[in-house]
Amino acid sequence: MAGILVLARMEGGSVARSGFELLGAARSLAEPFGERVTAALLGKETSAYLKTLFVQGADLVAEASHPSLGTYAPEAYLSALEQICRSLDPSMILLSADSIGRELAPRLAHRLEAGIVAEVIDVAVTDGIPHLISPAYGGKAMSVFTPKGYPLVVTLKPRAFKPLRADESKHGEVVEIDLDLPPHLLQVKVVEQVKEEAAGVKLEDAKIVIGGGRGLGGPEGFQVLEQLAKLLKGAVGASRAATDAGWVPTSWQIGQTGKTVGPDLYIAVGISGATQHIAGVSGAKTIVAINTDAEAPIFKIAQLGIVGDYKKIVPRLIGKCKELLGR
Missing domain, CATH: 3.40.50.620 (HUPs)
Incomplete structure (x- = not known):
């Protein structure tokens, strides 16, 4: 070389x-x-x-x-x-x-x-x-x-x-x-540059990312994740299964064929942990997994795992965060 x-x-x-x-x-x-x-x-x-x-x-x-x-x-x-x-x-x-x-x-x-x-x-x-x-x-x-x-x-x-x-x-x-x-x-001339105004924190820059997968069961599950992300000043991402299903925009996709994130905290909700998704979150400092399947691969890389229904766990998590934040 x-x-x-x-x-x-x-x-x-x-x-x-x-x-x-x-x-x-x-x-x-x-x-x-x-x-x-x-x-x-x-x-x-x-x-x-x-x-x-x-x-x-x-x-x-x-x-x-x-x-x-x-x-x-x-x-x-x-x-x-x-x-x-x-x-x-x-x-x-x-x-x-x-x-x-x-x-x-x-x-x-x-x-x-x-x-x-x-x-x-x-x-x-x-x-x-x-x-x-x-x-x-x-x-x-x-x-x-x-x-x-x-x-x-x-x-x-x-x-x-x-x-x-x-x-x-x-x-x-x-x-x-x-x-x-x-x-x-200079065959191409830049006439104007308009910066996209995205609501909230950009997924790639967020210190806290909440990821949702097939286990959410539908697009309504992401509304709950957005509440938690807003509370924590984080961003919401998704697995490829969720974006392929049309539940959320493809711009939310995390993984080898989507975006790569490296937050301080990544909370994976209803995500089994396919290889291509795990590669997209390998830079996360701490990973918390919430899934009904105790054998899901995501638990192998998570520092904290919770086996259970996100519909019961995430609302309680939101409530506790509000309590600690004085909201």
């Missing part, structure tokens, strides 16, 4: 969290080989944010500041990434599997004549060989990819990897990349 490069981009006046997640994964892959991790920081004015990337795990920062990169423009970003890769020649290029990464990754791989692995949820190095793990068949199986050649473009599922603990003493090298981005690359 010849080093790993991650895409870090500006978002809302700061470095997007996805860049820090990528740095955490990159360090896991690079350290066994003694290779360096490079962060490519794309944006209009980036110099004030270089230190942040070193603190979060970068050995080198490729500063690619350009007026054309102030807002996301596909052709400009793609050209900038290609120029950085050709200049630094990394073995692996990591991007987040968000809407931007999914658009850029296959096109970048084509330009670099590179392989590509998408939607990776875990990485490991065994006997000097990198392993990239990605869900397959709708999350019912896991694919393990081992590179046969480089370069390789990889997209990592958001929230599947945690940022490293910040090390304020860390420093590194900055390389300024002189980009050639002619005007014709």
Whole structure:
């Protein structure tokens, strides 16, 4: 391997969290080989944010500041990434599997004549060989990819990897990349950006998540979970079975084929604990399971398990929380 490069981009006046997640994964892959991790920081004015990337795990920062990169423009970003890769020649290029990464990754791989692995949820190095793990068949199986050649473009599922603990003493090298981005690359012009106003806490950011599954019996069960989530200032998620049944929107789905969460507390209600769902909550610090089936797999990973009917347990839990909170 010849080093790993991650895409870090500006978002809302700061470095997007996805860049820090990528740095955490990159360090896991690079350290066994003694290779360096490079962060490519794309944006209009980036110099004030270089230190942040070193603190979060970068050995080198490729500063690619350009007026054309102030807002996301596909052709400009793609050209900038290609120029950085050709200049630094990394073995692996990591991007987040968000809407931007999914658009850029296959096109970048084509330009670099590179392989590509998408939607990776875990990485490991065994006997000097990198392993990239990605869900397959709708999350019912896991694919393990081992590179046969480089370069390789990889997209990592958001929230599947945690940022490293910040090390304020860390420093590194900055390389300024002189980009050639002619005007014709700006074929797409951003006229306006409208931020979606979501009610309550975003599922991915919530410190407390209440998840509902097939065991709720129908959409009305989620109304009870929403009461508890509102009381605890948390968010409600769901298993794939619940979203497939049409009880709640697919945007609520947690798991390999949905969102990955890492709350301080995850309460799984009526969720049996399929492999693909468990993978989506593996970052939770504490898991509490409520299920009528004492043999449900979810109990194997839960720190606290309650066997019983949620219709009796959750209302009592709501009542107790109100009492403790003085509501």
